[in-house]
Amino acid sequence: MLKKILIANRGEIACRIMRTARRLGVATVAVYSDADREALHVATADEAVHIGPSPSTESYLRIDRVIAAARATGAEAIHPGYGFLAENADFADACKAAGLVFIGPSGASMRQLGGKAAAKAVARAAGVPVVPGYDGADQTPALLRREADRIGYPVMIKAVAGGGGRGMRLVESGEQFAAALESAQREALSSFGDAAVLIEKVVQQPRHVEVQVFGDRHGNVVHIFERDCSLQRRNQKVIEEAPAPGMSAALREKMCGAAVSLARAVGYEGAGTVEFLVEDGSLGPEAPWYFIEMNTRLQVEHPVTEAITGLDLVEWQLRVASGEPLPLEQGAITMHGHAIEVRLCAEDPAQGFLPSIGRIAAFALPDSAEDVRLETAVRAGDVISPFYDSMIAKLITHGATRDEAADAMVAVLKQLVVAGPRVNAAFLRALLEHADVRVGRMDTGLIGRDLAALTRTHIGNSEVMSAVARLLAPAEGAASDPWSAGDGFQLGAPRTLTVPLVVNGEARTFAATWPRGETTPHVVAAGAAAAGSEARAPTACVTAHDGLYALFEGEQVEVRWPTYDADDVDNGHAGDAVRAPINGKVARIFVKAGDTVAKGDRLAVVEAMKMEHVLAAARDGVVASVAASEGQQVNQGALLVSLEEEAQS
Ligand code: ADP
Ligand code: ADP
Ligand code: MG
Numbered sequence: 001m002l003k004k005i006l007i008a009n010r011g012e013i014a015c016r017i018m019r020t021a022r023r024l025g026v027a028t029v030a031v032y033s034d035a036d037r038e039a040l041h042v043a044t045a046d047e048a049v050h051i052g053p054s055p056s057t058e059s060y061l062r063i064d065r066v067i068a069a070a071r072a073t074g075a076e077a078i079h080p081g082y083g084f085l086a087e088n089a090d091f092a093d094a095c096k097a098a099g100l101v102f103i104g105p106s107g108a109s110m111r112q113l114g115g116k117a118a119a120k121a122v123a124r125a126a127g128v129p130v131v132p133g134y135d136g137a138d139q140t141p142a143l144l145r146r147e148a149d150r151i152g153y154p155v156m157i158k159a160v161a162g163g164g165g166r167g168m169r170l171v172e173s174g175e176q177f178a179a180a181l182e183s184a185q186r187e188a189l190s191s192f193g194d195a196a197v198l199i200e201k202v203v204q205q206p207r208h209v210e211v212q213v214f215g216d217r218h219g220n221v222v223h224i225f226e227r228d229c230s231l232q233r234r235n236q237k238v239i240e241e242a243p244a245p246g247m248s249a250a251l252r253e254k255m256c257g258a259a260v261s262l263a264r265a266v267g268y269e270g271a272g273t274v275e276f277l278v279e280d281g282s283l284g285p286e287a288p289w290y291f292i293e294m295n296t297r298l299q300v301e302h303p304v305t306e307a308i309t310g311l312d313l314v315e316w317q318l319r320v321a322s323g324e325p326l327p328l329e330q331g332a333i334t335m336h337g338h339a340i341e342v343r344l345c346a347e348d349p350a351q352g353f354l355p356s357i358g359r360i361a362a363f364a365l366p367d368s369a370e371d372v373r374l375e376t377a378v379r380a381g382d383v384i385s386p387f388y389d390s391m392i393a394k395l396i397t398h399g400a401t402r403d404e405a406a407d408a409m410v411a412v413l414k415q416l417v418v419a420g421p422r423v424n425a426a427f428l429r430a431l432l433e434h435a436d437v438r439v440g441r442m443d444t445g446l447i448g449r450d451l452a453a454l455t456r457t458h459i460g461n462s463e464v465m466s467a468v469a470r471l472l473a474p475a476e477g478a479a480s481d482p483w484s485a486g487d488g489f490q491l492g493a494p495r496t497l498t499v500p501l502v503v504n505g506e507a508r509t510f511a512a513t514w515p516r517g518e519t520t521p522h523v524v525a526a527g528a529a530a531a532g533s534e535a536r537a538p539t540a541c542v543t544a545h546d547g548l549y550a551l552f553e554g555e556q557v558e559v560r561w562p563t564y565d566a567d568d569v570d571n572g573h574a575g576d577a578v579r580a581p582i583n584g585k586v587a588r589i590f591v592k593a594g595d596t597v598a599k600g601d602r603l604a605v606v607e608a609m610k611m612e613h614v615l616a617a618a619r620d621g622v623v624a625s626v627a628a629s630e631g632q633q634v635n636q637g638a639l640l641v642s643l644e645e646e647a648q649s
Contacts, residue, residue: 009081033059133200159188165235211259245440250285307339366415425554467550584608
């Protein structure tokens, strides 16, 4: 077994790899950027090496620095995790050249299977069905257009080097093709440094089913069953499970067999995932199915496979990388029950999934969640930065049946405490309670079709008043209560105060009335009639130094005392100032002072957590000034563009 490994990654996956390494007696080295100095993965490792500034292009993606860190600490091998350098064949080669073991397949097999076009060629040669389309080297726009016409619309344009749902465009008709091609190529070039695309027929009502495979240096290849990742938003996975609901034995045999032959065809070593789409929703014996791509690494959702098989896939990776044969033969790998994983992300589904960053005031699972697996690298007190992606944790439940696993997950999501940044817990729960999801009737378009219902907030007036009342109630055992205050209020009369507060960033004024003898007031918006509906009690309240967070089954109301800081609350003239919605990088500025803009015109793009946020003009007007430049790092609320004041009419 290897004695010391370096983990070229961060976040939950770095911590998860270290846990297995420690159990096997393997020493660990972490690498970290400026933003991650205090991160849990650094504290968890036996040693840690600083490799550069916060942007990943200057740290986690720097092959030279990662290899230098391994050399300096005497690590024998590098585990790349997922994302970052995990599917970079040059990195695998550079490790080898430096005398280090790359924990994964060889650079050569990555080149054969990592790119989508090359992988489809290998699949075709191995007799595996692929989505009909064009994946040739000729990238002339006119030729690509002819191929799209031949395939028949709708078609999918995909970046050959793509990943994480980027560089992908659905094209409904020939007229849309040229514009979609241009934008897919631009995104592919900026995300992956490679503009090449392929074109595919759009599979109707697809189920995303993928097969976990493993190979070793002794010519053994096995599959470890399938996962279903059909619950996706914008082609990115949200919830994954194993086994695939409704999978027929015949289709499982065909798909798992195909995955093994693909891996065998290139002498694959280590963990890999072969992704397929199955047409028309059902997974019956005759359902049409197609290979789409192979991920030559450990997958985010590997824990659901671990939950149904009892295996530790990181242990398998370390054993294979040490030269050992696979721990089990195909016949000895069995599955039990059903497992579900959710990706908990720092984002606000009710606001178009806007990333949410900042300090985590509280983070805890309910005591009742002892059987739930939590994979995370954040703790209360940590700051979520805009530099990396928004996934802050994964939760995994396992049950004898799918219903059991889903019920257990719903229960944790209701009681989960995350205060500070907003998370998608209520959205995940709504998905798990969706009638079609409950019966396994899913396809990759489900979330998109029902987005409004799935992201509807349950925070209303009642929740806000309840949160404000909690803030105004004196803490248990406090020295004074409103009744002993010697400030001239008449005993016996209800006591009412007018209180200015900031609720979810918005300045508001409330009237709080303390009924005789009670410490928790009744609260209404100032000027409103007496309280109507009963206030809903929060699941949990978290006190912060300047206010509190009240949580309602995964949704948050933030109430703060006003600070009278001009930047704090934006109650200026609507539409005059365009501010950064989040800390991030100004990716584009489309206007300059003096430009005339119409309502809805794009003014700027801010990029954070790998997502682009387009800021549009809220009204017609003229640009007064531009306060930021492209490439600049800005804080939430920073002024980017201001419009000239509207002429008084
Ligand atoms: P999975 O199929 O395991 O869910 P994803 O495609 O969602 O994999 O990607 C896993 C992680 O890697 C995500 O954090 C994603 O944003 C990131 N990622 C995927 N491809 C790339 C890439 N080419 N470059 C950088 N990060 C990537
Ligand atoms: P990535 O590398 O970003 O993971 P994939 O090729 O795996 O890209 O595709 C991601 C998702 O996009 C799929 O799970 C599916 O939902 C959708 N998709 C990809 N190709 C097609 C297609 N030909 N037809 C319909 N949906 C597709
Ligand atoms: Mg994929």
